[in-house]
Every structure is written in C-alpha cells, then in structure tokens.
Amino acid sequence: xxxxxxxxxxxxxxxxxxxxxxxxxxxxxxxxxxxxxxxxxxxxxxxxxxxxxxxxxxxxxxxxxxxxxxxxxxxxxxxxxxxxxxxxxxxxxxxxxxxxxxxxxxxxxxxxxxxxxxxxxxxxxxxxxxxxxxxxxxxxxxxxxxxxxxxxxxxxxxxxxxxxxxxxxxxxxxxxxxxxxxxxxxxxxxxxxxxxxxxxxxxxxxxxxxxxxxxxxxxxxxxxxxxxxxxxxxxxxxxxxxxxxxxxxxxxxxxxxxxxxxxxxxxxxxxxxxxxxxxxxxxxxxxxxxxxx
Numbered sequence: 001x002x003x004x005x006x007x008x009x010x011x012x013x014x015x016x017x018x019x020x021x022x023x024x025x026x027x028x029x030x031x032x033x034x035x036x037x038x039x040x041x042x043x044x045x046x047x048x049x050x051x052x053x054x055x056x057x058x059x060x061x062x063x064x065x066x067x068x069x070x071x072x073x074x075x076x077x078x079x080x081x082x083x084x085x086x087x088x089x090x091x092x093x094x095x096x097x098x099x100x101x102x103x104x105x106x107x108x109x110x111x112x113x114x115x116x117x118x119x120x121x122x123x124x125x126x127x128x129x130x131x132x133x134x135x136x137x138x139x140x141x142x143x144x145x146x147x148x149x150x151x152x153x154x155x156x157x158x159x160x161x162x163x164x165x166x167x168x169x170x171x172x173x174x175x176x177x178x179x180x181x182x183x184x185x186x187x188x189x190x191x192x193x194x195x196x197x198x199x200x201x202x203x204x205x206x207x208x209x210x211x212x213x214x215x216x217x218x219x220x221x222x223x224x225x226x227x228x229x230x231x232x233x234x235x236x237x238x239x240x241x242x243x244x245x246x247x248x249x250x251x252x253x254x255x256x257x258x259x260x261x262x263x264x265x266x267x268x269x270x271x272x273x274x275x276x277x278x279x280x281x282x283x284x285x286x287x288x289x290x291x292x293x
Contacts, residue, residue: 003031004057008096009065017195018067018113021106026096028054034091042080042089050094051076058096060283063205066184067116067191069166070104101162108172115171119143120192133227134260134293136199137235140189141259144170144182144237151176179210182238183221190225202226203235206285208272210239222270224285225260231289234266235259260293 007028014020034049036042058074065071075097082089123139147170154164155178163169164177167184177185183205190201203225210220222236236258258266266288274283 001053001057001060004028004054004096005061008058008061012068012071012098013065016113016117017191018116019104019109021109023070023098023104026098027093028096029093030091036089036091037087039082039089042091046078046091050078050091054094054096058098063283066167066205067113067188068098069112069168069184070100070102070109071098072100072102072165074098101158102166102168108168112168112172116188116192119171120189120196123189124193124197131199133199133201136193136201137190137225137260140186140193140201141235141237141240141256143189144185145241145255148175148177148182148185148237148241150238150241151178151181154178179221179238182241183223183236186223186235186237200228204285206234206272207275207283208270210236210271211269220270222258224288226286227260227293231293232286233260233262233289233293234270235261236266236270262291262293263288264290265292 007026011026012019012022030050034042034046036045054076055074062068062071076094077097078091078094080089080091123136123143127135127139151161151164154161154176158165161176163173165180167177167181167188169175169177170181170185171188187203187205190203193199194201203223205221206224207219207221209217210222211217220238222234222238224232225235226232239258240255242255272285274285
C-alpha cells in the first residue's frame with residue numbers, strides 16, 4: 001500500500017505539492033508479481049490482495065491530498081499472463097483509474113492552484129512575523145467560515161451539485177459547499193502554508209457522524225489539528241459558520257464553539273468512524289486531547 005501511495009504522489013502531485021494537471025490513468029507494476037495455480041483461485045484472491053490494497057491506498061492518498069479536487073473514487077483493473085496449459089497465472093501490473101464527480105481541465109486546475117496559493121499568501125501576509133500557530137489556525141478558520149456557505153440543496157441531492165462536495169467552489173467558485181468543502185479547504189490551507197513557511201500546521205480530515213441540534217444524526221466531515229504541545233484538537237468550520245448556526249449572527253464565543261476543542265466537548269455530538277466508502281474502508285485517527293486548547 002505504501003508503494004502504491006508513493007506512486008500516486010509521483011503521478012499526480014507537482015513539486016509545489018498541488019496538482020500537476022495530470023488526470024490520466026496510473027499504470028502500476030507490482031513489486032512482487034502474484035502467481036496462481038488456477039484461474040478460479042486468481043479471481044477470488046485478487047479481489048482482496050490487490051484491488052482492496054490499491055483502493056485503500058488510493059483513499060488514504062485522496063484524503064491526504066484534497067487539493068486534487070477532481071478525484072473521488074477509483075477503478076482498478078489488472079492483466080495477467082498464463083501458461084499454455086492454463087494451470088499457472090501471473091499478475092504483474094494494475095491500472096489505476098481515478099474518477100470524480102466533477103471534471104477538471106488543465107485550465108481549471110491551474111486556476112484552482114493559483115487561488116490556493118493566493119489565499120494562503122493572503123492569510124500569511126495578514127499575520128505578524130511572530131504569529132503563533134494558534135493565530136494561523138484562527139485565521140484559516142475565519143477565512144473558511146467567511147468564504148464558504150452551506151449548500152442545503154446539495155446536501156439533499158449530491159447528484160445535482162457534485163462540486164459542492166469538493167473545495168473547488170471555495171477557491172474558484174461561489175463558495176457553496178457542504179461539510180467536505182469546509183474541511184478540505186481548511187486542510188488545504190494548512191498544508192499550503194506549511195509548505196511555504198516554517199510554520200507546521202498539521203491537519204487531517206475526519207469522517208463520522210454529527211448529531212444536529214434537532215437530534216438528527218448525519219454523515220459529517222471535520223478536521224483534527226496537532227499543535228506544538230503534541231496534542232490533537234478538533235476543528236469543525238462547518239458548524240462554526242454563522243450562516244448555519246446563527247442565521248448570520250453569532251457572538252465571538254459561539255463563532256468558535258468547535259475551534260480547537262477536545263474530546264470532552266467534541267464527542268458530545270461528533271462520532272468518528274473513519275468510513276470512506278460505506279463500511280468497506282476504515283481509517284484510525286489520533287487520540288484527541290481530553291480538554292479544549
């Protein structure tokens with residue numbers, strides 16, 4: 001899985017850590033070819049030994065690199081050679097085909113990359129040279145909450161507004177997204193600022209269930225960030241958006257209800273599950289600090 005992950009990095013990321021504009025398939029040669037003594041055995045075993053490994057590596061890569069906004073899922077195919085007698089089969093390579101709910105062109109990717117860089121630079125320029133990591137996270141949190149707007153129509157019908165499930169509208173569109181757009185934008189800015197400054201803003205995406213104020217459980221996504229004290233804290237920019245929580249009017253305390261919070265507060269209405277696609281793939285997350293920052 002790690003070698004597949006690295007192959008995906010080399011294929012789709014540029015030297016600046018953003019998309020290099022490549023959207024074509026990845027032809028991946030297995031480091032150790034898989035050999036089988038019967039076709040039936042190969043068919044059964046491949047579904048777990050290769051396809052599952054490739055898909056798990058892909059989803060880990062996708063969630064680590066949400067700046068590849070056009071990536072959503074992956075199709076895995078493979079070829080094999082066999083003996084003339086048909087009693088021996090060997091799988092040497094797989095084809096990884098990333099697909100997405102939104103299309104991307106070289107121009108749209110270039111515009112997106114330029115916007116990410118510009119927004120990150122804007123946030124850095126607005127802070128002092130001695131700004132703390134807290135101030136960086138607060139500035140990113142505020143920008144995301146001010147720029148993004150929750151798309152209730154897309155939440156009810158993902159097929160109608162697939163772009164709302166990415167960060168693309170936040171950086172190059174109207175800002176209308178669902179929780180994925182908020183959380184991914186937050187991580188993208190953390191990563192971009194970390195690449196261009198000496199500030200380390202470690203952020204990951206978390207999937208799970210959030211229980212709304214009406215008591216309804218819903219699939220949700222938020223961030224975990226690690227600060228210099230070594231502890232991890234939760235950030236949910238979606239639920240800190242005044243448009244969602246307060247109809248546009250929130251006091252400062254309420255505006256940061258889910259900013260750098262510990263598990264004693266976050267887990268009252270957030271439950272991590274790590275499920276990426278149904279319950280087939282599940283990721284484990286760092287242990288959250290008990291108390292808020």
